[in-house]
Amino acid sequence: MKITDARVIVTSPSRNFVTLKITTDEGVTGLGDATLNGRELAVASYLTEHVVPLLLNRDPHRIEDTWQFLYRSAYWRRGPVTMAAIAAVDMALWDIKGKVAGLPVYQLLGGASRNSLRTYGHASGRDLPELFDSIRQHLDEGYTAMRVQTSVPGLKAVYGVAAQHQSTGERYDYEPAGRGAQPAEEDWDTAAYLRHVPTVFEAVRNEFGAELPLLHDGHHRMTPIQAARLGKSLEPYDLFWLEDCTPAENQDAFRLVRQHTTTPLAVGEVFNTVFDFQTLIREQLIDYVRAASTHFGGISPLRKVMDYAAQYQIKSGFHGPTDVSPVGLAAQTHLGLAIHNFGIQEYMEHSDKTNTVFEQSMTFTDGNLHPGDAPGLGVELNEEAAASFPYQRAYLPFNRLADGTVHDW
Numbered sequence: 001m002k003i004t005d006a007r008v009i010v011t012s013p014s015r016n017f018v019t020l021k022i023t024t025d026e027g028v029t030g031l032g033d034a035t036l037n038g039r040e041l042a043v044a045s046y047l048t049e050h051v052v053p054l055l056l057n058r059d060p061h062r063i064e065d066t067w068q069f070l071y072r073s074a075y076w077r078r079g080p081v082t083m084a085a086i087a088a089v090d091m092a093l094w095d096i097k098g099k100v101a102g103l104p105v106y107q108l109l110g111g112a113s114r115n116s117l118r119t120y121g122h123a124s125g126r127d128l129p130e131l132f133d134s135i136r137q138h139l140d141e142g143y144t145a146m147r148v149q150t151s152v153p154g155l156k157a158v159y160g161v162a163a164q165h166q167s168t169g170e171r172y173d174y175e176p177a178g179r180g181a182q183p184a185e186e187d188w189d190t191a192a193y194l195r196h197v198p199t200v201f202e203a204v205r206n207e208f209g210a211e212l213p214l215l216h217d218g219h220h221r222m223t224p225i226q227a228a229r230l231g232k233s234l235e236p237y238d239l240f241w242l243e244d245c246t247p248a249e250n251q252d253a254f255r256l257v258r259q260h261t262t263t264p265l266a267v268g269e270v271f272n273t274v275f276d277f278q279t280l281i282r283e284q285l286i287d288y289v290r291a292a293s294t295h296f297g298g299i300s301p302l303r304k305v306m307d308y309a310a311q312y313q314i315k316s317g318f319h320g321p322t323d324v325s326p327v328g329l330a331a332q333t334h335l336g337l338a339i340h341n342f343g344i345q346e347y348m349e350h351s352d353k354t355n356t357v358f359e360q361s362m363t364f365t366d367g368n369l370h371p372g373d374a375p376g377l378g379v380e381l382n383e384e385a386a387a388s389f390p391y392q393r394a395y396l397p398f399n400r401l402a403d404g405t406v407h408d409w
């Protein structure tokens with residue numbers, strides 16, 4: 001079998017997606033997700049200009065060999081653009097292998113280790129009544145675990161609050177990137193945040209009881225000692241995890257956090273390779289791996305990092321925002337079903353427009369995802385629909401402190 005065609009399709013149904021479509025001489029097609037929020041065209045160009053010419057005439061069955069070839073022959077390794085491009089190739093080849101075998105990809109990864117994947121939804125509110133309504137709405141939709149984000153008194157716009165208006169005036173929905181020529185500027189005050197968050201979780205526990213698993217995302221905004229303090233102050237409310245409490249470019253930072261708190265820690269949505277997790281896993285500084293198949297080089301390396309994590313009783317909590325396309329979400333849903341150390345799957349439902357472009361076999365029932373039993377990944381691209389939603393420039397917001405200093409967003 002040979003690869004005879006590979007094409008990049010950029011489409012923007014509600015938000016931008018970059019998809020690689022590989023075709024073989026036998027007419028089998030495979031899809032891969034290369035979406036990098038706010039930098040989509042860089043990955044599209046990396047693929048079109050430098051990767052697609054290398055794929056032609058290769059054997060699509062040689063997934064590991066192709067991955068190693070693209071990773072090592074570039075000489076300059078890693079980075080989000082390169083790894084999103086390699087991820088798309090990896091996923092598309094798994095998709096093809098599944099279709100040729102007549103099996104869903106999870107069967108090729110060892111078969112199902114569970115019936116379906118528990119997900120968590122995204123509850124948020126500008127104040128407690130709005131947050132409680134959001135939690136109730138998610139419970140009604142079947143979710144059995146919930147990420148909780150709220151506004152902070154004194155701040156105009158805070159990450160993750162669906163009903164809060166962006167400075168551009170648009171609804172600040174789950175997808176934080178705003179279409180336009182410039183990123184939206186938001187404000188931030190860590191001291192105000194640290195004072196406010198524990199009061200929110202106390203109120204949520206009082207209203208909803210002890211059993212509902214609650215998660216929270218710190219979105220890389222704290223220093224290590226601030227993160228340690230937040231973890232400690234949230235201990236009475238028994239979080240499922242505290243995510244991205246501090247940036248992890250310096251993995252050593254997590255030692256300090258870990259010394260101070262038993263709140264479980266999750267990190268890794270912006271990581272590209274296993275090396276980003278090396279110290280964190282070996283020293284058991286985290287509890288959940290947040291990588292996304294799309295930004296981590298695909299299914300193959302994500303499988304490897306999960307096998308490494310398994311030795312330390314660390315579980316998966318793969319990144320599942322809307323900027324992971326239905327193809328990327330399917331890829332990690334197949335993997336999550338197969339691995340033993342699955343933890344939870346983030347699920348941010350895609351828009352109706354997105355679901356018309358990406359036709360999916362995946363099901364969402366009682367808060368649980370299943371990738372379906374269609375051969376391959378179970379996602380097909382409706383190219384006609386995709387073409388009707390051309391790319392639109394969009395950027396993630398950025399933060400400034402009160403004195404004008406740029407702060408982590």
Ligand code: EZ4
Pocket residue numbers: 037174176217219269321323396
């Ligand atoms: O803000 O993927 O846990 N989820 C997140 C995401 C990120 C977006 C950025 O594009 O932190 O919602």
Ligand code: CO
Pocket residue numbers: 217219243244269
């Ligand atoms: Co996050």
